[in-house]
Amino acid sequence: MEYAIKLSRRNTEEQTGGPFGSVIVEIVTGLVKGVGVNRVVPLSCPLLHGETMAIAMATTNLKNFNLGAEGMPAHSLVTSAQPCAMCCGATAWSGVKRLVTGASGSDVESITGFDEGPIHPNWQRQLRQRGIEVVEGVLRNEACEGLEFYVASGGFVYNGSKRRRRF
Numbered sequence: 466m467e468y469a470i471k472l473s474r475r476n477t478e479e480q481t482g483g484p485f486g487s488v489i490v491e492i493v494t495g496l497v498k499g500v501g502v503n504r505v506v507p508l509s510c511p512l513l514h515g516e517t518m519a520i521a522m523a524t525t526n527l528k529n530f531n532l533g534a535e536g537m538p539a540h541s542l543v544t545s546a547q548p549c550a551m552c553c554g555a556t557a558w559s560g561v562k563r564l565v566t567g568a569s570g571s572d573v574e575s576i577t578g579f580d581e582g583p584i585h586p587n588w589q590r591q592l593r594q595r596g597i598e599v600v601e602g603v604l605r606n607e608a609c610e611g612l613e614f615y616v617a618s619g620g621f622v623y624n625g626s627k628r629r630r631r632f
């Protein structure tokens with residue numbers, strides 16, 4: 466989680482995207498298999514969230530679209546903030562066995578104004594029913610500080626379905 470938060474802060478410092486960082490790690494060994502930061506605005510693509518970037522890097526490197534495939538070690542998706550509606554779905558499709566989050570969805574919305582989207586009210590149960598352990602609030606304060614840093618830095622807040630605004 467420290468690494469995911471560090472990625473989110475670095476993305477703010479470099480002005481290379483939104484304040485979100487994610488890491489795919491092997492659960493047993495802790496080996497990092499993929500990293501991702503939000504790249505939506507710089508690359509003009511709404512799909513490029515930290516989570517989807519990390520998943521894409523891991524699956525591409527491992528040459529397998531399913532991180533939970535037979536013979537594959539179990540993986541975690543560790544992300545500086547709760548996944549949005551899209552990334553919650555991507556988490557389920559990725560094959561990870563564990564999701565670890567820092568800031569909550571309400572932290573993201575209240576601190577930054579980013580929209581988490583139409584996420585299922587019981588998304589944790591939805592993921593658990595698919596065999597994904599959900600661990601929330603790890604280093605939450607530090608993760609929230611990363612979001613506050615973005616706002617204080619004048620970071621751009623976009624929302625596809627809402628009016629754009631800048632802090």
Ligand SMILES: [Zn+2]
Pocket residue numbers: 514515516548549550551552553
């Ligand atoms: Zn997302």
